[in-house]
Amino acid sequence: MTIQGIKETCLYAENLEEVKQFYHNVLEFPIHSYIPGKHAFFVVGNQMLLVFNPKDSSLKKELPAHYGKGPLHLAFEVAANEYQQIKTQLIDKKIVLTASYSWRPGVESFYFEDPAGHVCEIVPEGLWDK
Numbered sequence: 001m002t003i004q005g006i007k008e009t010c011l012y013a014e015n016l017e018e019v020k021q022f023y024h025n026v027l028e029f030p031i032h033s034y035i036p037g038k039h040a041f042f043v044v045g046n047q048m049l050l051v052f053n054p055k056d057s058s059l060k061k062e063l064p065a066h067y068g069k070g071p072l073h074l075a076f077e078v079a080a081n082e083y084q085q086i087k088t089q090l091i092d093k094k095i096v097l098t099a100s101y102s103w104r105p106g107v108e109s110f111y112f113e114d115p116a117g118h119v120c121e122i123v124p125e126g127l128w129d130k
Contacts, residue, residue, distance in 0.1 A: 007047055012054040012068040013116035016040050019051050022115050026093055027076075044076065051116075075109070075121035083124040090122075103127060 013019045020040045023029045029042035029049065038056050042049040054067035078086050087110055091097065098119075100110040109123040 005047075008050055009047065009074055010050045010052060010066065010068070011072055011074070011114075011116065011118050012052050012057070013114075013118075014053055014055060015115065016051065016053055018115040023049065023051070026090075026095065049074075071113070071117045071119050073119040073121065075123045077123050077125055077127070080124040080126055083122070086122060 011019075016034070016036060016039070020031065020034055023040070023042050024031050029044055032041040032043050032048065034040045037053055039053065040051045042051075052067065054069065058065050058067040060066075087097075090112065095112050098111045098113060100108055102108045107124060107127055109121050109127065111119055111121050114120055
């Protein structure tokens with residue numbers, strides 16, 4: 001058995017309009033689907049970021065109900081040679097960086113929160129290389 005990767009990542013937020021604005025207008029992810037009060041789905045490279053309203057998704061019957069609570073974490077990978085430029089662009093968009101961390105010489109990442117309080121991280125390509 002060979003699993004090729006993770007296709008979907010789910011977050012949960014009650015204010016989907018605020019989350020939609022952030023991921024689409026600030027991080028510039030294309031919107032795949034948006035249903036007010038239910039979900040906002042975004043295209044991120046060849047993957048999907050699914051944001052569900054937990055009050056709605058916890059009641060699902062036709063698919064397994066799922067929902068989360070609290071600050072979840074996800075990291076977005078960027079080209080190593082664009083890392084600093086993207087960091088500057090987010091600061092220019094008034095995104096407050098909450099932390100940065102040096103994983104090894106020459107490889108750092110930085111953190112910020114989305115409107116729902118989820119912990120977002122920007123990592124350079126190669127972060128997990130040996």
